[in-house]
Amino acid sequence: MKTPPSTIFPHLDRAETALKNKIRREEAQYGRNGKAPDSLWNHVLRVARLAQRLGVSEGVDPLACRLAGIFHDAGKFRGGAYHHDDRPEEEWSVTTLREITGNLGFEPSLIEQVEDAILQLYRNDPEPTPLTRILFDADNLDKLGRLGVANYFIKEGLRGRGISASMLYRITIELTYARHAPHCLATATGRQMAAARAPETREFFSYFLDSIRQDGLYDFIIEEVDFNNLTIDVVAPRACECGNPIARRIWEIPGIKCSEIHLEHSCTGCSSVHELKFCRPRLAGQAGC
Structure with missing residues (x-):
């Protein structure tokens, strides 16, 4: 049986309970339901x-590591809005970190270390701290593999x-991130885990598209497209x-x-248009990787 984190780390249980209540409340406000x-x-x-x-x-x-992971998205729906007051969610996450941990007895140097890691993710600093690298990898690994696929459908x-x-x-986004993850994660352990998980993502979506095509539902294909030194796995229909x-x-x-990739598909014969956007993956050799 695993020892609860709160047993190992005093004050953690109170911080996590307070954060859980806040996140659930603000996500509900954002969803308006x-x-x-x-x-x-x-x-x-x-x-x-x-x-x-x-x-x-x-x-x-x-x-x-635990605090950075728990608080990295703490400001995503601050005030029931996404990017409240046009501020990056990481800045609001740091504000929430200070608000919740301020009187719980955590070492100030520890909180500063966590703050720096969260903010470095947003700034894409050229020399990220070891904790920033850990946080970057953990956040990306959660999107990979069978669990990542399950979470994709839940979010949709x-x-x-x-x-x-x-x-x-x-699915373009999922496949493109899976393609580059084994090469762009920031730690040796993260890259090793990504190399094991990414093929699961790519294999599932390939079979999934084949299945719905065979059932006559949608005829979408995967096409490798090179754009600005980035290979994108574009998922789109053969025709309108x-x-x-x-x-x-x-x-x-x-x-x-982040630097946003925008991808637009428009029919040449009718008014059908579809656009999506996503953050450009940080490739090996670039800042933050």
Whole structure:
């Protein structure tokens, strides 16, 4: 039986309970449905556990790893809004970290270390701390493998998207991240774990698209597209439902927290247009990788 983290780390249980209540309340406000989902809380909990596992292998303080994982998305729905007051969620996460841990007896140097790690993720610092590298890897590993696939469908469902064309287009993001993860994670342990998990992601979605094609539901294919020194696994239909060809446009612009890849598909014969955007993966040799 595993020893509860709160037994090993005094004060942690109170901090996590307070954060869980806050995250669930703000996510419910953001969803505007009055329900208190556990989607974000479960994500940060998984990231915290992955961070601890990575920390043990990489020689980084497990308490710092746990706190960084738990609080890294604490500001995502601050005030019931995404990027409240047009501030990056990492800045709000640090604010929440200070608010919750301020009177719980944590060492100030520990909290400062966690703050730096969370903010470095946003700034994409060229020389990230070991804790930042751990946090970066843990957050990305949660999106990979069979569990990552399951979480993808859960998130799509929470956003009101069933198995639809809109959802299928977004598989582009999952496949592209899975392609690059084994090469761009920041720790040796993280890269090793990504190398084991990424093929699971890519294999599942390939079979999934084959299955719905064979059932006559959607005829989407995967195409490797090179753009600005990045290979993107574009998932799109062979043709529009009206039978006309589909034109593709890709561009990149600075976003609030990352460099954003925008991908647009538009029918050449009707008004059908689909656009998605995602953060550009940090490739090996780039800052933060």
